[in-house]
Amino acid sequence: MAIHCDGRARIVGNDVNTDYIIASTRKRDTLDEQILKRYLLETVDPAFAASVQPGDILVAGTNFGCGSAMEIAATVILAAGITAVVAQSFSRTFFRNAVNNGLLPIECDTSDIHEGDRLSVSSDSAAISIENRTRGTTLAASPLPALMADILAAGGLVEFIRHGGWTQGQPA
């Protein structure tokens, strides 16, 4: 299934851990993403959450989502209206949580993407491409392995499991 999204690049740096995406002390008070999204990335930039527009694409450096495996870090990003995260590299737990919630994680060289660039992301089973309309460049990323692509295409692990998941067949 193809995924397509257009939006503004929102740049963050390297090693943005899940506590920075949403503080543990915030999720102690509520698990409602609609409330928590007000505090998205507050430790990195207190003004960030208020400046997010639906459709924005988060663009990070290396090791995005490191630290705690807390899944709310992925779901708060989605709640803020961000549908894809492009990073130089992801922590494995964040990558899983993104795929499992239908948030598209794209691993590629982000060094030439700048704050506010207009990006157009296309993903299908064969390839992922990011067109930078501001700079007139196109970046390519490797497609996801089949099982991950299936989970993402289902909209996340909830729908994947609801529709039988891997319980229908032998272990892959």
Add this chain to the structure above:
Amino acid sequence: MTRPATISEKILSAKSGVEARAGDIVVCDVDLVIGTDASSPMAIDYFKRMGGTALFYPKRVVFALDHYAPPSTAKTAAFHEQVRAFANEHDAALYEVGRGISHQVVAELGRVLPGDLVIGADSHTVTCGALNLFATGVGSSDLAAAMITGRIWLRVPETIKVTLLGKRSPGVAPKDVALAMIAELGAEGANYRALEFHGDGVGDFTLEDRFVLSNLAVESGAKAAIFAADAATDAYLERRTMQRRSGVTADPAARYSREIEIALDTISPLVAIPHSPNDVVSIADLLGTPIHMVFLGTCTGGRVVDFHEALAVIERGGGRIAPGVQLVITPASREVHRRLIVDGSLAKFSDLGAIITTPGCGACCGTSGAIPGSGMNVLSTANRNFKARMGNATASIYLASPAACAAAAVTGVITDPRAIG
């Protein structure tokens, strides 16, 4: 004929029923699914949305109330009520408030054995790899799917071979070796990869010491951090379970993506400086830095041996805490807590004026326990020192061994523990 395999490849082959090698994506049977009060409320929600009605293997699911121990707000108390009700309804084990940190408790109870595949919705689940098993951290949705299906999908990781050579010098802690390792690997040097520990130096580490190395491996992104089984493994398990398992070893021709060697006698006391556990310097570079709070606890430094080492340093240093230093003690589990009561250690900490808190995650992630004041410098036995980690963005968190933390408690400044007494 099967291809040579690492420990991870052997375990994931056994659990998936196929010859699993690095890079493959396999669906594996899970031996133990661990949820916490921080991750299970979301997992219960995913479970319901996935159409879950029952646990696939109730005996393979446990919940620990460890992050909000005890609850300090009505909301966290409600999280606990939700997890209790779910565990009760589905006949899963529940480790109550005060029982301890999830992965510490399952190890103490002999619930994790060599060769097992363990998933926990807590990134430090990797700690259990010290017992010769594949233990990895996941999110709440993976937890829910494993509760329903008994399985999880995993990409079989490449393995980094970490060879430990020789012996530590006197006064050098397992934590120092672990900090040296994650500094060498960097914040993502082990991302998507497993670590496997080899070398004659492994014999220099008790099972409890090995937990420290496996625990901190996740600060370099490691998916698992596995020791081979030996006499120390047997001795640890012997007291805790009737079950016996033969260990899983790597084939001599197993493929490693990288090999690093750590000469133990070259390591000296180290400190991770704010705000990254991988930003490690020699303690000699920080001598005299004022410390306002000392935190002894967590899944890295909250075991019996850690508190004994800290007390020994404090006693060598005159048996007093420097004025203006707040000393916070949080045993990793009730077993640790009880042993410290029985041997008199907690009475000594109490006499020192320490704050002794409920076993669990404590102040580590700012969700329970003592929050540092604004501008405070904290020296902690924990594993993470991210900005705001302990609940105050203006505090600076330094990480070190229990002995180094104790030395700072005595002097009020960062001090080489070998210089005390």
